[in-house]
Amino acid sequence: MILPENMVKVEIISPIKEKDNVVKEILKLGKMEPVEPSHPISNERIEEARRELTPIQDHVNKIRLIIEIAGATIEPSGAMKVDSAWVDLAKKTAEEASLQEFRYKELLEEIGKLKGEIDVIKAQLTEIEPFSSITVNLSRLYSLERLEVVLTLLTKEQMSKVRERKDVFVETRETSNGKYATLLVTLKGKVQLEALLKEIGARKFETQDGKSPFEVYSSMKERLSELEKILGETRENLMRKIKENQRELNNLYGRLLTVRDALSLLSKARVSDHFVQIEGYMPEKFLGRLKKSLEKFAFVYSVTPKRFGEAEEPPTYVDLPKSIAAIESVVEIYGTPSYWEISPLVFLIVTFPLLFGLMFPDVGNALVLLVFAVFFHRYGVKKGSTNIKNLSLILxxxxxxxxxxxxLARDFFGPLPVGGLKEMGIANVSGPLDSVWPVPVSVTEALSPLLPFGEYSTSTSIEHTIILSILLGAIALFVSSLLGVINAIKKRDSEFLLFEKLPLLVIYTVPLIIFGYGVTDPSHYFGKVGELLGYILQNLLSSFHPDLSTPTSALAYVLIVWVEIGLIYNWLAKAYILRKHEHMATGSALAMGFIEGGFEAAILLLSNTISFIRILVFALAHYYLLYAFSYMAYLAVGTPSLLSIATSPAAIVILIIGNLLAIGLEGLVVFIQDMRLHFYEMFSKFYEGRGKKFEPLMASVEIS
Structure with missing residues (x-):
């Protein structure tokens, strides 16, 4: 998991008559991604396979769409017997798919027509809605003897132009989309309102047969309701029909996917009069199995590419247990690791859930999120979406x-159920779960520097939590910078190492020393860190006369000098890169180098380290949001009684609203902030993510 799996580039040469057996064995193994041959035996390809690939992909999309429309689970299953050429199997499978598609053609066409008509009516309703309260027939309104009246929909700019006319009465009402439903009135023959509208680029609002907007709107709403009812019934009919053939459809879908991958493999092959050549990448540990399966059909030659420096970089494959493979989807949002990079999955598996838990410590709210994740995962399985399934597993x-x-924090939907009114400082009444809570008070009190909530929270414990939060950040930033140096060494790029990554390691070692200094005396950890921070501030304020009287004060001065040297190093390194690669003049390179490598790096050192205080901030925000709603629930009752709160409808509604806000809003924000800490504070120090994900071709059904 630390490095991507070792890959080998495999070249397979077989007699042309054995090509279908070779493809069959490759798909059964399911661990090879084909590429164009580096040294092709000819320029000839299997054109028939390339021609059949497009219609097969079309059938894959159509069958998938049919299953999705029916709301059924997309799950390839079943088996197929490969007793003829893959091209012939493709034609046969395409014919079966066409028959299945024809079976549902009428229902699908009817659903398409209904959806089209519904979309048209919804668009028309949006246009009519601003005038839907008008009950007067427009034919009558537009044919008054003395007044000329026009209804129209105007933008803000168009309305301003109309208001400039002193001979036109204007009445407007703003709509939900930012436009204005407008009534224009003038004396007959004085102003041509239609000409005025044309001049400003607007049009007169009209209805069919001059009916009133209210009448048209009502009838269209009824028609929409009827169409949606018919659409629902048609979908149910389609769903019922598909579910009757669910197994058959899943098998067909799996065979289509298998045939598609076989044709993809053949389409990349090169052929001569007697031989076929296939090349691809696969994990080295599967090479033996491939050679054994092909020993009767082909000759297999393999080469092991270097981690870095190859003209063609191998795809990246990180082998993870299925139970934790989902965390890879977070990394892929940033980018796939390059073949030579250390994978960030190593510590992301631990740090992502840990930081989330520290920022969202509540058993009840977390339980609701877990239930949501289960349902979300089922939805992903039903839709056949790998991303949805992975994100739900991470959640x-x-x-x-x-x-x-x-x-550990003794929180269950806020402070009331466990700590009760006692925790809120109202009355000496503990919550109903206090006596059965599995974590004793002594443990929560001991952990108050990490989880500073409730009656055990003090200003000192919050200060300690700030220090511990920054310690976590300092460790993460140091490890990230160290990984950046290791990656640069693995990349064998000395310039990248000396002028990009090493300066960051020098700079980000300082926060680790500062906030790790307390481990020299664990029993007085916070005091030692506070002492060192005090000396750093003192020596900063008196730089020319530093205090070197004690080992701690001397270390503080050394760290200040260390940061200064690190920033100067980073400044000169940036200037060198700009001078060499951007061809800047020396003065300009030094100036830009100072801004990027000196000033900006100093700001980032401070902001990146302090950024981890958000762990505390979000945890406190979560706790005190529920604390506030719990207090409002108490105020709604007015008596210091948990029974009164539990039986008051107003108090229950307040508590439900508070918890829904905490679960919905804070749960989402914490998840996003967790990703932000990894992407910007940590990944940016070492991770490039410019690799290509390993995508092997495989059999989606059992083949024999």
């Missing part, structure tokens, strides 16, 4: 950790 893992931190 599930994070929710479990949040439940653990919630148990």
């Amino acid at each position: 599930g893992y994070s929710s479990v950790v949040a439940m653990v931190t919630g148990f």
Whole structure:
């Protein structure tokens, strides 16, 4: 998991008559991604396979769409027998797919027509809605003897132009989309309102047969309701029909995917009069199995590419257990690791759920998120969406950790159920769960520097939490910078190492020393860190006369000098890069180098380190939001009684609203902030993410 799997580039040469057996064995193994041959035996390709690939992909899309429309689960399954050429199997499978598609053609066409008509009516309703309260027939309104009246929909600019006319009465009402439903009135023959509208680029609002907007709007709403009812019935009919053939459809879908991958493999092959050549990448550990499966059909030759420096970089494959493979989707949002890079999955598996749990410590709220993650995962399975399934699993893992931190913090849908009114400082009344809570008060009190909530929270514990939050950040930033140096060494790029990554390691070692200094005396950890921070501030204010009287004060001065040297190093390194690669003049390179490598780096050193205080901020925000709603629930009752709060409809509604806000809003924000800490504070120090994901071709059904 630290590095992507070792890949080998495999070249397979076989007699042309054995090409279909070779493809069959490759698909059964399912661990090879084909590429164009580096040294082709000819320029000839299997054109028939390339021609059949497009219609097969069309059938894959159509069958998938049919299953999705029916709301059924997309799950390739079943088996197929490969007893003829893959091209012939493709034609046969395409014919079966055409028959299946024809079976549902009428229902699909009817659904398409209904959806089209519904969309048209919705668009018309949007246009009529601003005037839907007018009950007068427009034919009558537009044919008055003495007045000329026009209804129109105007933008803000158009309305301003109309208001400039002193001979036109204007009445407007703003609509939901930012436009203005406008009534224009003038004396007959004085102003041609239609000409005025044409001049400003607007048009007169009209209805069919001059009916009133209210009448038209009502009839169209009824028609929309009827169409939506018919659409629902048609979909149910389609769903019923598809579910009757669910197994058959899933098998067909799996065979289509298998045939598609076989044709993709053949389309990249090169052929001569007697031989076929296939090349591709695969993990080295599967090479033996491939050679054994092909020993009767082909000759297999393999080469092991270097981690860095190849003209063609191998795809990246990180082998993870299925239970934690979902976390890879977070990394892929940033980018796939390059073949030579250390994978960030190593610590992301631990840090992502841990930081989420520290920022969202509540058993009840986390339990709701876990239930949501389960339903979200089922939805992803039903839709066949890997991204949805992975994100739901990550949310599930994070929710479990949040439940653990919630148990430690003694929080269950806020402070009332466990701490009760006693925790809120109102009355000496503990919550109903206090006596059965699995974590004793002594443990929560001991962990108050990490989870500073409730009656055990003090200003000192919050200060300690700030220090611990920054310590976590300092460790993460140092490890990230160290990984950047290791990656640069693996990349064998000395310039990248000396002028990009090494300066960052020098700079980000300082916060680790400062906030790790307390481990020299663990029993007085916070005091030692506070002492060192005090000396750093003192020596900064008296730089020319530093205090070197004690080892701690001397270390403080050394760290200040260390940062200054690191920033100067980074400044000169940036200037060198700009001078060499951007061809800047020396003065300009030094100036820009100072801005990017000196000033900006100093700001980032401070902001990146302090940024981890958000762990505390979000945890406190979560706790005190529920604390505030709990207090409002108490005020709604007016008596210091948990029973009164639990039986008051107003108090229950207040508590439900508070928890929904915490779960919906804070849960989302914490998830996003967790990703932000990884992407911007950590990944930016070492991770490039410019690799290509390993995408092997495989059999989606069992083949024989």
